[in-house]
Amino acid sequence: MSIAGELLFEQPKEDTLRLILSGPWKLGKDLPSADEVMQKVKGAPAVRHIGIDAQGLAEWDTGLLIFLADLQKFCAEKKIRLKGKGLPEGVKNLLELAAAVPEKKDARKAEGRISFLVLLGNQAVDFFRSVSDLLEFVGESTVAFLKLLRGKAQYRRADLGLIIEACGAQALPIVTLISFLVGMILAFVGALQLKMFGAEIYVANLVGVAMVRLMAAIMTGIVMAGRTGGAFAAQLGTMQVNQEIDALKTLGLSPMEFLVLPRMLALALMMPLLALYANVMGVMGGAVVAVSMSDISLIQYYNQTVGALNLWHLGIGLFSSAVFGVIVALCGCMRGMQCGRSASAVGDAATSAVVTSIVGIIVATAIITTITNILGV
Amino acid sequence: MEEMPQMERGEAHITVTDLTMGYGDFVLMRDLNFTINRRDVFIIMGGSGCGKSTMMTILIGLKSPLKGQVFYGDVNFWESDPEARDRIIRRAGVMYQSGALWSSMTLAENVALPLETYTDLNPRQIREVVKMKLALVGLAGFEEFYPSEISGGMQKRAGIARAMAMDPEVLFFDEPSAGLDPVSARRLDELILQLQESLGTTMVVVTHELASIFTIANNSVFLDVSKRTMTATGDPKKLLAETKDPTLRQFLTRGEES
Numbered sequence: 081m082s083i084a085g086e087l088l089f090e091q092p093k094e095d096t097l098r099l100i101l102s103g104p105w106k107l108g109k110d111l112p113s114a115d116e117v118m119q120k121v122k123g124a125p126a127v128r129h130i131g132i133d134a135q136g137l138a139e140w141d142t143g144l145l146i147f148l149a150d151l152q153k154f155c156a157e158k159k160i161r162l163k164g165k166g167l168p169e170g171v172k173n174l175l176e177l178a179a180a181v182p183e184k185k186d187a188r189k190a191e192g193r194i195s196f197l198v199l200l201g202n203q204a205v206d207f208f209r210s211v212s213d214l215l216e217f218v219g220e221s222t223v224a225f226l227k228l229l230r231g232k233a234q235y236r237r238a239d240l241g242l243i244i245e246a247c248g249a250q251a252l253p254i255v256t257l258i259s260f261l262v263g264m265i266l267a268f269v270g271a272l273q274l275k276m277f278g279a280e281i282y283v284a285n286l287v288g289v290a291m292v293r294l295m296a297a298i299m300t301g302i303v304m305a306g307r308t309g310g311a312f313a314a315q316l317g318t319m320q321v322n323q324e325i326d327a328l329k330t331l332g333l334s335p336m337e338f339l340v341l342p343r344m345l346a347l348a349l350m351m352p353l354l355a356l357y358a359n360v361m362g363v364m365g366g367a368v369v370a371v372s373m374s375d376i377s378l379i380q381y382y383n384q385t386v387g388a389l390n391l392w393h394l395g396i397g398l399f400s401s402a403v404f405g406v407i408v409a410l411c412g413c414m415r416g417m418q419c420g421r422s423a424s425a426v427g428d429a430a431t432s433a434v435v436t437s438i439v440g441i442i443v444a445t446a447i448i449t450t451i452t453n454i455l456g457v
Numbered sequence: 458m459e460e461m462p463q464m465e466r467g468e469a470h471i472t473v474t475d476l477t478m479g480y481g482d483f484v485l486m487r488d489l490n491f492t493i494n495r496r497d498v499f500i501i502m503g504g505s506g507c508g509k510s511t512m513m514t515i516l517i518g519l520k521s522p523l524k525g526q527v528f529y530g531d532v533n534f535w536e537s538d539p540e541a542r543d544r545i546i547r548r549a550g551v552m553y554q555s556g557a558l559w560s561s562m563t564l565a566e567n568v569a570l571p572l573e574t575y576t577d578l579n580p581r582q583i584r585e586v587v588k589m590k591l592a593l594v595g596l597a598g599f600e601e602f603y604p605s606e607i608s609g610g611m612q613k614r615a616g617i618a619r620a621m622a623m624d625p626e627v628l629f630f631d632e633p634s635a636g637l638d639p640v641s642a643r644r645l646d647e648l649i650l651q652l653q654e655s656l657g658t659t660m661v662v663v664t665h666e667l668a669s670i671f672t673i674a675n676n677s678v679f680l681d682v683s684k685r686t687m688t689a690t691g692d693p694k695k696l697l698a699e700t701k702d703p704t705l706r707q708f709l710t711r712g713e714e715s
Contacts, residue, residue, distance in 0.1 A: 107578060107586065107624075141624045146585045149592075170655035177593055177651055184598030422560035422605040 084110035085137075085144075089120055095128040097121065102136030105144040114150035121158070128160055135166035145174055217414045221344060224336040228345070233337045240342040247308045248350035252357070254307065258299050259291070259358035263365025266290055271373050280374040284384035287366030293393045294400070296358035298445060300351060301404035305437035309412035312343055313433035316416025317426040325417070335417065344409040351405030352398045359397065392457045400448055407440040467495035469530075470627060470659045471516065476525030478511055484523065484685065485511060491678045491690045493627075498653055498660045498673045500693065503680035504708065509663045510554075510631060512680070516661065517629055518546045547575060550620030554631045556612035558604035564591060564615050565600035571622045590618040594648065610641045617648070627659040628652075634666045646672050667711060671697075679705050 085105035090098040099117065121127050130151070137144075148164075148171065155162040164172075227233040270286040316339060319325050325335050367381050415433035419425050469492045476489040485508040493499045501509045514520040516527060518534070527534040529545050537545070558567050568587045572578055578586070591597055594614040596607075604612055613633065620628055630649065634642035646669050653660050664670060670677065670693050678690040681704050689696050689705055697709045 107576065107582065142586050142589055146582075146589050149589060150585070170657065173651060173655040174593060177648075177655070178589060178597070179592070181592070181595035181597060183592070420605065422603075424561035425605075 084108055085112065085140075087112035087116060091124065091127075094126050096131065097124065097127045097129070098131045098133060100136065101132065101134045101144075102138075104138040105140040105147070107141055107143040111143045112147070114147050114154060117151060118154055121154075121160070130155060130160055130162050132162070132164040133166060134164065134168070137166070137168070140168065140171065144171060145178070148175060149178060213418065214414065217417075218410065220336045221340055221410065221413075224334065224341045225344075227337060228341060233341055234333055235338050235342050240346060243342050243346040244350060246311075247304065247347050248353065251304065251307060251350075251354060254303055255300055255354050255358050256361050258303055259296055259361040260365040262295055262299050263287055263291055263362030263367075264369050266295070266362075267366035267369035268373075271370060275374070280370070281376055281380065281384055283366065283370045283374075283376075284381045285388035287370075288363055288385040288388045289393060291362035291366070292359045292389055292397050294397065294445070294449075296362055297351075297355045297397050297401035297404060298441060300354045300358050300401060301408065301441040302438060304347065304351065304354070304405070305408045305411075305434050305441065308347065309408040309433045309437045310430040312409065312412030313416040313419070313429040314426055316340075316413060317419030317429040320417065320419045321421050321423070321426060340409075340413040340417070343413055344406060347405040347409040348402050349405075351401045351408075355398060355401035359394075396448070396452055396457070400445065403444050403448070404441050407444060408437045411436040411440060467497075469493070469528075470495045470497070471661070472526075472528040473516075474526050474528070476515070476527065477523045478508060478515055478520075479523050486680055486685055486687070487524075488686045489525065489678075489680075491687065493659060493661060494676065495659055496653070496657050497676045498649065498662065500670050500674040500677035501661065501663045501680070502665055502670055502677055502693070502708070504665065504682050507680040507682035509665070509680060513629055513631055513661070513663050517549060517551055518542050547623065548625055549627045549629060550623065550625035551629045552613065552616040552620045552631065552633065554635060555609070556604065556616035558612055558615055558619065560604050563601050563603055564596065564607075564618070567604070567615065568619045568622050571619070575623065586622070590621055591615070593621070593652070594618045610637050610645075613637070613645065614648070617652075621652070624656070625658065627661060630660065630662045630664075632664055633662060634664065634669050639668075642666065642669065643672075649673055667709065670709075679708065681705070 085101060085103040088100040088102070090100065092098060097117075097120065105111065117130070121130075132148075132151075148167075152162060152175070154160075224233060266287045267283050270283045271280055274280050274282050274286075316325070319339070325339070328335050328338055363385055367378060370376050370381055371378055412433045415429040415436065419429040471493040473489050473491050477484060477487040478489070479485040489512075501512050503509050511520065515522050521535055526536070532541070532545060534542060534545060558564070559570075562570070565584075565587050568590050569583050572583045572586060576583075587600065588597070591599060594617050596611060596614055596618065599607065599611070599615075604615065607615070617628075617630075633645050633649065637645065649660055649662070650673050652658060660673075662669070662673065674693050676691065677693045677696070678687050679696070680686075681688040681702075683704060688702050689700060693709065696705065700706055700709075
């Protein structure tokens with residue numbers, strides 16, 4: 081650290097204090113602060129004039145400005161007259177500039193402590209508001225969908241094609257990996273338990289039914305929530321930030337039809353296909369484990385799986401996945417459309433889209449499972 | 458090339474020699490030679506799409522030139538190693554076109570970040586510097602606001618406060634008056650001038666606002682998009698009085714003369 085500026089005091093008269101500034105006044109640890117002057121004045125309460133002698137001043141930067149601004153404020157409070165001599169012209173200009181616009185007093189103060197009850201009340205109000213937002217969004221998208229059925233919805237076919245590609249074909253690798261591994265895990269766990277009864281062949285039933293009826297749909301749902309739901313929210317959120325959505329509205333195009341509808345449609349169509357593919361991958365993953373761990377042959381495993389499954393299992397699985405598709409698209413698009421106008425708001429939108437989608441998927445699974453249980457299918 | 462009147466005003470701060478800029482195979486501008494002196498208010502001017510902003514990105518180290526050199530003092534900027542470049546550019550401040558404030562931070566945090574990162578000031582000193590910088594741009598009391606809560610003009614001024622945080626030797630402004638009403642634009646011009654006069658900072662301004670150009674500049678370079686090179690450098694007022702180049706004349710008079 082270079083040598084810092086120096087502050088010397090002189091008191092030629094009882095009521096006068098002279099400050100002599102010298103050396104380079106640049107920001108740094110050792111720069112004298114206005115506190116020193118304040119201490120000095122407290123020790124000599126008779127002081128009514130402070131004179132600054134800055135003729136020995138070398139270079140300066142914001143450090144000098146802060147010192148002088150503090151001093152000015154202090155002197156104004158104590159009604160002490162402040163006079164400067166030899167201050168650089170630039171310093172005077174800058175001090176005037178800084179004082180030109182008065183400080184905004186009603187600007188937000190640090191938010192005071194909020195009581196627990198207020199917090200709870202706010203949360204409850206927010207919750208009901210978000211439920212009504214959700215219902216409104218579902219209603220609007222239903223209206224858009226009905227318009228689509230009547231062939232009146234305005235959207236670009238090319239967009240739909242691109243979105244289908246993005247959330248269909250391009251999702252295959254990750255769906256392959258996840259469902260194959262889930263099939264293997266199920267088979268591992270099942271084989272260890274069933275071995276105790278000598279019933280390893282039933283691994284095929286376990287893996288087949290679990291994957292086809294439930295797991296394939298849930299796993300693709302969760303993968304797509306993270307992969308596509310988050311992307312939808314980020315994309316629509318950024319469009320909100322760039323006023324692209326406003327531009328659509330002023331053109332008379334409904335963002336619901338133009339942006340949300342193709343996304344919901346694409347995901348609702350692609351999810352059952354992905355789930356079907358995940359079924360096959362999961363069963364194959366199970367087969368690999370079963371065949372390698374015990375003396376079941378591939379043909380045996382195949383026959384056992386075919387025997388264990390019926391069309392109801394497949395139907396319920398595919399129905400669930402279509403529902404999950406709608407949920408993921410709905411949450412992603414809704415959070416995107418509700419997004420604020422800043423970069424951090426886009427991040428929040430993507431996060432809450434994924435969280436909402438996953439919660440929605442789990443709740444929907446619970447409901448579907450309960451209903452099929454009651455119906456006995 | 459036309460006559461190039463040069464105004465003496467201190468030693469050379471940034472020198473550009475034989476510079477070619479472009480993207481990949483596409484050449485935007487070639488044979489650029491000009492000098493920005495210390496304490497200049499230097500304007501990079503030209504019509505839309507002439508590469509004014511690209512020129513600035515080269516000067517601040519975001520994009521490398523296809524050919525040619527940029528010197529900061531005696532240091533060859535683009536041939537230095539990345540750490541040396543970082544050190545040089547830390548002595549510069551940049552105000553981006555729309556402020557480019559970090560939206561997840563308050564104005565105070567925005568201005569404080571460079572200080573916290575590159576100086577060993579204590580938190581109290583940083584708080585005071587931040588307060589001073591925001592007061593200088595007329596935003597005293599707005600420390601705790603987020604960028605999304607203030608107007609576009611205020612965001613630009615906050616952008617200047619952040620650019621000045623480290624007391625830079627050179628300040629770059631990208632289209633400072635774009636999107637501002639005439640009065641705010643003029644105030645911003647005055648602010649730039651006042652800061653230049655008081656702090657002695659070199660100011661490099663990218664703009665095509667004639668009002669600003671004639672008010673604040675004492676030196677400039679004109680990039681001619683049709684000729685793909687610069688056609689003049691010097692004080693814009695002198696250029697207007699002396700030039701015989703029809704394109705430059707048209708630009709400086711909004712096409713109302715000639």
